[in-house]
Amino acid sequence: MKNKNLHESGRYLYAITDVTEHPVCGDIGINGAAVYTVSQGPVAAVVSDITEKRIRPERKNLVAHHTVVKRMMEEATVLPVAFGAIADSPKAVREILKENRDVFVDQLDRVHGKVEMGLRVVWDVPNIFEYFVNHHPELAVLRDEVMGNQRGPSQADKLELGRLFDRLLAQDRERHTEVVVEVLTPHCADIKRNQPREEREVMHLACLVGRGAQKGFEDGVFAAANLFDSHFAFDFNGPWAPHHFVHVALEV
Structure with a gap:
């Protein structure tokens, strides 16, 4: 050969x-x-x-x-x-x-003239469900009702509890993300919101930033982090090529 x-x-x-x-x-x-x-x-x-x-x-x-x-x-x-x-x-x-x-x-x-910067925010807590129970009275009430049933929680009760938790999780993610995006917008040409990859993840942002504006972006991240308490962990990374802001579909 x-x-x-x-x-x-x-x-x-x-x-x-x-x-x-x-x-x-x-x-x-x-x-x-x-x-x-x-x-x-x-x-x-x-x-x-x-x-x-x-x-x-x-x-x-x-x-x-x-x-x-x-x-x-x-x-x-x-x-x-x-x-x-x-x-x-x-x-x-x-x-x-x-x-x-x-x-x-x-x-x-x-x-x-731009690069991509990433920002990931997570709830830095040992148990995300218990954290939400402690911060949302309606979830605490339903949890107590479901778990206090002498016959034990039914499948329907568990599903109802899970749906309420998921709804509150989505609402809190949206509310927290709006706060951070508002702070970062002046430092970014564009911001893309990616789907959270795990339950504890609050937000996963891809930010298009001018090469000369990276310091301003980092300052913006610290300013946003100061609006949250110690239950939230902020982690930014980059610069990267702008993967989330371009689409190169090639037929080869």
Whole structure:
């Protein structure tokens, strides 16, 4: 069997950028491959050569993918491409850029000079249900009624208690999120509210922030945190590429 040579390799895509003449970024790509750009008009794709037709989402590959995106975003505006996109050839990459040119240009303009910052707020309590019982009298009353039943709580009683807890949880999340968003809005070009990933999570925000406004954003987070008591923990992170504010759907 003949080994595939360079001409038979595909191009792994990491990101789309408006820097069309960028030097090779070094051998930091998947499988240690050199990273460079393939340009078409006002946009370019950040790529590396790859012989595989598909790439497994193993830790080393994911790390390489995100390392390239992070390195590029330090010097340019980027639209991160979802992990695993492989084009057959440089020509195929240029076709992708040509077909999606207007969409890419619009999105690059939208996030130009900006980065994504994340903010996660959680209830820092040992038992979230007991915390809500202590802060919502109606939940405490229903809990006592359900648990005080001498025959034991019925399935219907448990469901009613659970529905009330879920409703109060959603209401408190919304109310707390509105407070934080109001404080952060002056420091952000856009804010996206993501679905909480666990019961204790109050909010999970993605914030689009100007590169020169990161200090103001951090100050805003501290100002918002001061409006809450010790039962809330604030954690912000970034800067990242603007994953939550762009959509790069490629057919490769």
